Amino acid sequence: MAGSDTAAPAVPAPDAVKILIAGGFGVGKTTMVGSVSEIAPLRTEEPLTAAGLDVDDLDGIEDKKATTVALDFGRITIGDDLVLYLFGTPGQQRFWFMWNDLALGALGAVVLVDVRRPRTSFAAIDFFERRGIPFVVGVNGFHGEHPYPPEEIREALSLPADVPVLLCDARERASCRDVLIALVDRRIAAAGRVP
């Protein structure tokens, strides 16, 4: 990579890693980002044309004013030399062409599932499964209530046994933290299996 890591800056830049928070539209992704982030979630908006979408692809979009796709993200400083970023992925399926870029170089993903309509997150699960990106499933209870045990959710979503399913509350910091830790533990366990 030309120009990378050239002259040493006065303040050494910390390492940056990222985790994606995915799931269906309105499942609580930005809420989760906000619960664990040390800053209020930031937002960037990308015009669809700039992201390489053909004009034809806008045909059939019910709201043609929606010509930008928003990305909400937060930050957790792990230490002087390491910062973790959390990106809430765009929920609408038609913006998935953005996901490949997002998913590139991610530590993994949390797929949030709305306990009232779990199938809206099915496509997100499929996305990470197909690309072999490690993920865990966080079942976000409506008002923090969990009428179904994790195994019932696992069955409903046809999840493989090695994908952790955690009941959580996207509004609670400790609850979101535990979901993130489950994801990192999955990576640590997988790294331990590789010689």
Next chain:
Amino acid sequence: MRPFTLTGGRTRPSRADFTLITTVTAVDPPPEHGPRPQPEQTRILRLCARPVVVAELAAHLDLPVSVVVILLCDLLEAGRITVRQPRPVSGSPDPNLLQKVRDGLGRL
């Protein structure tokens, strides 16, 4: 102002090495020779006096990431910034890195 008027009509970055979490830092002091930065670039240089990632720059500037990347390419070419790529974490990442993230989350 339309965002792409800031970039001289170009819509694609000349370098692909700016990801959302590529860290950017202004070179201090700036190189002696070189073009005077335009106002948006001056704003970027002010924001990255300390290391900051591309996504945060875009959010603070209220500009699309794709536009910020083009401005950053010019700043990089002019020797006004240094960049640091994110740690590679696909495949089998550094176990120490994973443990550090794990410990950091545990302190939340």
